[in-house]
Amino acid sequence: MDTLTSLRVFCSVAESKSFTAAAQRLNLSPAMASKHVLHLESRTGVRLLNRTSRRVSLTESGALYLAQASEMLGSLDEVEAAISNIAVTPRGTLRLSAPVWAATPFFVNLLAEYQQRYPDVSLSMDLSGRIANLVDEGFDLALRAMTRDRLDAGLVARPLMEVEFLLLGSPDYLSRAGRPGSTADLNGHALLRYSGINTGDQLTLDGPHGQQRVSFRTTMLSENESLLHLAALRGMGLAFLPTRMVQEDLVAGRLEAVLPENVKFFHTLYAVYASRKYLSAKVRTFIDFLASRVSASADA
Structure with missing residues (x-):
């Protein structure tokens, strides 16, 4: 069984929390999607997903595996795009951490406009206000109002606006x-x-x-x-x-x-992300979109 395909199936099941939804997205049968996940569990020797008749959830090992697998697949897509010089269509789940005060009409309007422009990207939002560990917790991006000296090592911060x-x-x-x-x-x-x-x-x-x-x-x-x-x-x-x-x-x-x-x-509002040579299309387009819209708003 193709392990690379199994990795894509596992990530899709984990994100959608459903074998059926993942199978429909990838044009597979639910039984085949289940076989792909079983293949990975057999290969790793650990249980990656908890399964009940009602829901699917990640085990502790599965959460770690998902973070690494998602990054690897994202990097593979980016490298292939760079080599072939073909633009990757933004797709997948964008996991975003932002301040509590981002729950405003202004910010929601930006999210709606971005999603209309890139309908294949779904948004997973964390507005708890805590400083999330982007790498360990699998976040693609964080919006933080801060000074640069508070930036953790290994992260990149792009300024967006003054708050x-x-x-x-x-x-x-x-x-x-x-x-x-x-x-x-x-x-x-x-x-x-x-x-x-x-x-x-x-x-x-x-x-x-x-x-x-x-x-x-x-x-x-x-x-x-x-x-x-x-x-x-x-x-x-x-x-x-x-x-x-x-x-x-x-x-x-x-x-x-x-x-x-x-x-x-x-405070300066920064887009913060893990330092990588190739940004995934969903992260790159979201940051560029925010920067352009915030700039247009400031000039208006």
Whole structure:
């Protein structure tokens, strides 16, 4: 039995979590798809998939095998394309890790436009907000707002856009706690703090006379920006949030920017991926698409 074909069948079954779906995609019978996976399990001497009457799932060994097999097959496709000088049509599942605040109409519109342009690519999204290990967890790509010095070895980062963060509060909260007229007035204000950055209650902010140290009072700590956003809307305190995430709230008056001329900061949003000579078509086209659309949005 052709081991290369078996590898493609296994990857398809693992991604779709179904022998039937994989068999239809590859124009095989479900029985033949099962034989290909059995061939790999016999060859490796380990069980790669857990099978029940209702679902298929990866074993621990199967997850490791999938990550390596997917990378190998992707590299093979890329090398063949480079040699033959034929463009590979983007296809397959693009596994993407992104910040929680990417769940916005702006970003979803970009995903929809990309999928319409490349219908053979399906998207698997992780918006947990954690810093995923791209290689070990099998992610193709991550979007991260960060500085380059936080980049892990062996990864490549392509800058996409500058993300503005403003300090925001609800009209209700600001009416109760007072609207700060200067950076110094922020001392003692309730802060809904993002735990992904270890800043503590004291932050150094720009003021009219240079940088000033401000002591907040943390009332909520979370790695989930969506939760902090909702808490700010409910009047629980101030929060630093991306402008794109709260644009509609600012227009509607549900949130107000606090000292927007001074109290704001920027992070660069990077497309981060494992260092490889040949990028798969799905990754390359997605990065290029994001870069072009973000640039067009910034110029508009």
